[in-house]
Amino acid sequence: MLSIGKELQMDVFSESGCLLLKRGHYVLTPELKQKLIKMGFAESKPEAKTAEKPNINDHKKHSLFEDISFLQLRVRNVLYHALTAQGFEAKVMEIAQALIQLAEKQRDALIASIFLVPFTEYSVAHSLHTAALLSILTRHITLPPKHRETLICAALTMNIAQVELQNELFAQADRPDDGQRQAIFDHPIMSSAILREAGIEDQLWHTLVQTHHESWQGNGYPFALPREQILPPAHMLHLADITCAKLLPRRYRSALLPATALGHIFQRKDTEFDQAFTTMLIKELGIYPPGSFVRLASEEICVVISAGAKPSEPLVAAIRRADGPPYGTPLLRDTGKPGLKVTAPCHASEAKVRVSFLAHLWKS
Structure with missing residues (x-):
């Protein structure tokens, strides 16, 4: 029933009833296969091969965060095995x-997952975050057929030449050395070369990967293109890339609060970023994006669930008082009421709760 690289045709549970792997997800490593064989019990017999492929949104009783965790595994698989796995382009497109x-x-x-879903490899998570953000930003943009998918594919693969280097840079306390800086400078071209070897012939895909670090100020790399030579989708990819990088920490700097990061980007509109794109970014994410944390006038620490009637009044769930333990369950709060207004954003560390405690707030 278990084949590496193929979809599961059944739910697999542990003996105690804990769901190990959902039907429709992939077994990507020999280690995962052996773990499932050792621990798993199938819910039912596998369906016939002609059965309709499960839709990622068909599962009604679990959190989307589980889907994102499995997408991380799929992204990791394509980034590390681009030159050896069959059907690379189709896998990225899926x-x-x-x-x-x-x-x-x-x-x-999906926005909340950028802030909340744990990851083990920065390079994989960053590619997925950037692609997720672009999938949100392009919802209401009219693009030629397949261009939206190509843009997101470019985000997933833009750093394929420096997957391990990105993980090193994420963990190291010092700034990049000369060798690392040269590898960073070269990676847009090298990534394109790897993609070509992997069978990617879509020229737009290559152009986006090659130019995703070009800047309107003319000081980007590797070509230092002037503003008028940078394609709008490449510029949007550049914006999403920088936005997601600012939202995660490094050893040598802390993550910026989402409101602070978005403020920094919005201040650079028309000089470094297209104002239309930055306006779209702020509109889609809001002042307080879903998955970020805020403090209320009631001195409660809350997680933002979604936007509210006003940008300053998001729908939130209280997790704990600032000076107390977490509540038994998150409690919805109306931030439109005077005593419950948002007073400031805060870091996730102040919430002091696991993602599993919050995941049910966004059900499939």
Whole structure:
């Protein structure tokens, strides 16, 4: 019933009833296969091969965060095995289409996943975050056929030449050395070369990967293109890339609060970023994006669930008082009331809760 690289045709549970792997997800490593064989019990017999492929949004009783965790595994698989796995382009396209589905049907949960879903490899998470953000930003943009998917595919693969280097840079306390800086400078071209070897012939895909670090100020790399030579989708990819990078920490700096990061980007409109794109970014994410944390006038620490009637009045769930333990369950709060207004954003560390405690707030 278990084959590496193929979809599961059944739910697999542990003996105690804990769901190990959901039907429709992939077994990507020999280690995962052996773990499932050792621990798993199938819910039912596998369906016939002609059965309709499960839709990522068909599962009604679990959190989207589980889907995102499995998407991380799929992204890791394509990034590390681009030159050895068969059907590379189709696999990347499937991930892009899954993100588009999620952006259309579960926008708030997808945004929240950027902030909340744990990851083990920065390079994988960053590619997925950037692609997820682009799937959200392009919801209401009219693009030529397949261009939306191509843009998201470019986000997923833009750093394929420096997957391990990105993980090193994320963990190291010092700034990049000369060798690392040269590898960073070269990676847009090298990534394009790897993609070509992997069978990607779409020239737009290559152009987006090659130019995703070009800047309107003319000081980007590797070509230092002037503003008028940078394609709008490449510029949008550049914006999404920088936005997601600012939202996660490094050893040598802390993550910026989402409101602070978005403020920094909005201040650079028309000089470094297209004002139309930055306006779209602020509109889609809001002042307080879903998955970020805020403090209320009641001195409660809350997680933002979605936008409210006003940008300053998001729908939130209280997790704990600032000086107390977490509540038994998150409690919805109306931030439009005077005693419950948002007073400031705060870091996730102040919430002091696991993601599993919050995941049910965004149900499939």
